[in-house]
Amino acid sequence: MSTAVVEGPMPCPPGDLDQLVGLANRVFRPHGGDMRREYPLLFDPENLENLRVVKLDGRVVSHVGLSIRDASILGFPLRVVSVGAVCTAPEARGRGFATVLMQDAVAHSRANGCSLMLISGSRGLYHRMGAVNLTAFLKCRIPANSVPPVAGAIKVSPAEEKDIPLLSQLYQREPVRFHRSAEDWHKLLKAGMLMNHEADTFAAYDSRSLAAYACVQRPTSDSPPRIGEYAGSRAAVRLMIPWIAKYYSAGSVEITLMPRDVEMQVLLQNEGAAFEHQPFGGTVLIIDVPAFFAALRGLVKERFGGPLEISTDENRVTFRLGNEETSWAPPSEITTNVFHGPPNNEKTNSLHEALRLIFPVPLLWYGLNYV
Ligand SMILES: CC(C)(COP(=O)(O)OP(=O)(O)OC[C@H]1O[C@@H](n2cnc3c(N)ncnc32)[C@H](O)[C@@H]1OP(=O)(O)O)[C@@H](O)C(=O)NCCC(=O)NCCS
Structure with missing residues (x-):
């Protein structure tokens, strides 16, 4: 009995780009259309490193596409990854390929300096990793x-x-x-x-x-x-x-x-x-909590003049003002609070009032950069 050979997650090899576009067209454009023409930033030969694939017996069967761009929120720069054209060939579904590709996408994006992930879809696959729906x-x-x-x-x-x-x-x-x-x-x-x-x-x-x-x-x-x-x-x-x-x-x-x-x-x-x-037309996740809050440090300073301390780790942000302290965790909750505003059930004290001056922060809208 022969065992299937699984390769990846990995960048799309140059010789496999046509095959990958063929897979994306088969899944997303079964009645015609060309994803390469429609998504030129994604299926760009110069973007191969960010087209993450899994191959099964030498064929590309699963894909997560990333478009990494700098962005700015009210003049404060951060790097953002947009995720699109997520697909698995019908015959290869349910084997965890998209799940491992999404985990790989987070690791790859963080390694490339991204702190915010925008995903053009809303489903269990994304919610399980913490991405949230936002109405902003x-x-x-x-x-x-x-x-x-x-x-x-x-x-x-x-x-x-x-x-x-x-x-x-x-x-x-x-x-x-x-x-x-x-x-x-x-x-x-x-x-x-x-x-x-x-x-x-x-x-x-x-x-x-x-x-x-x-x-x-x-x-x-x-x-x-x-x-x-x-x-x-x-x-x-x-x-x-x-x-x-x-x-x-x-x-x-x-x-x-x-x-x-x-x-x-x-x-x-x-x-x-x-x-x-x-x-928002999909789901959103802050994928690097320390880097995201470092990017917004200047914005926070402009919005609140007091001695607010912000400390972060991978999963948590803690705010301190005098002897008042509150934490947001995990990243799904942090993402919601940053872009929707602090939850109303938090204690009404000076710290809470400070957080209400700072958050919500406006979220990026995809516009032409949608993938
Ligand atoms: C969504 C999709 C990429 C998942 O790919 P996959 O490699 O099968 O994913 P995984 O094996 O990691 O499992 C994740 C998903 O498959 C589902 N699944 C689990 N077992 C399955 C099976 N035996 N057969 C089919 N799907 C199964 C899970 O419920 C989960 O879906 P969810 O997001 O609705 O919760 C794939 O179904 C697909 O290409 N769908 C069509 C295109 C699409 O909708 N893309 C997403 C755009 S937002």
Whole structure:
């Protein structure tokens, strides 16, 4: 009797990339489509080290894809790993391959300096390792006829390659964002995808320069066009909405507000927009507690002026203020409290009040960086 040979978890060998894309297409695009075209940051020959696979008898049968990027939260830098295209060939499921690949993904990402993991899925596989669902965003739907489609001095058109330097300049000004290189911009714009949907990007110019852009998931039979990333002047984004509705002949447009975008919120609120909570499109886990809190040290100092001490280990963070002390553990609870805010059941004392000044911290929104 021959025994099956299992190799990995390991980086995808260069000669196996086509086979890996074939597996991803078989699992995620059984009716057509090409994951390599749709996810250019992931299935990039330069990203092989981050395409983690298990091989069975010489064939790639299981995969966890990682896209590692620097990011910033309100100007404080941290490295983030986005996890996507997690799959196991149907004939190899239930043998623990995806589980060991996810454990490997955490170890590999930490070794590469990542402290936060964003996973584009929500299931037992991720919850068992501590990843949590978060509802940290807002969305609303705006009727097409709410302001005239001719946007005053704003001229809207589909964004082109030549717009990339200006798109990038606007995105750079966003307070919570990925660091997106010019090369990434080219690949992402060419892919024409936004958070697993076909998408278009529109540019709004005023008389002098680019005022705003909006990336829009194309409408389907049961959903309107959805703005899933924007940057620049919020007033200009608002003016683009009727134009976008007209472009797709849609009766309304949905917009997800970028993290803690008070300006857009006030603008839409004044028009009577009704907001709904928008969950993060997957699950989230702080995978390196000490590194994550080190990254946010400056943010904490800006939000609270007192003598707060923060100490961390792999699984726990402890806050001390004078002789008051509280701990959050394990990482699943830490992740929830950081991005949702401290739990209400904590004692009301000076330490608790300090923590309420510091948390929640705005969570990154994937936008074009979704994998
Ligand atoms: C999800 C998936 C990657 C799991 O791969 P796997 O190698 O079978 O995973 P493991 O053996 O480590 O076990 C984990 C999962 O398999 C399930 N499982 C356990 N025994 C199983 C069996 N005999 N047959 C099938 N699935 C089984 C577990 O319940 C667990 O799923 P959960 O996340 O719903 O809790 C695989 O089922 C798959 O490719 N599904 C389709 C694509 C997909 O949904 N990807 C995830 C996107 S978020």
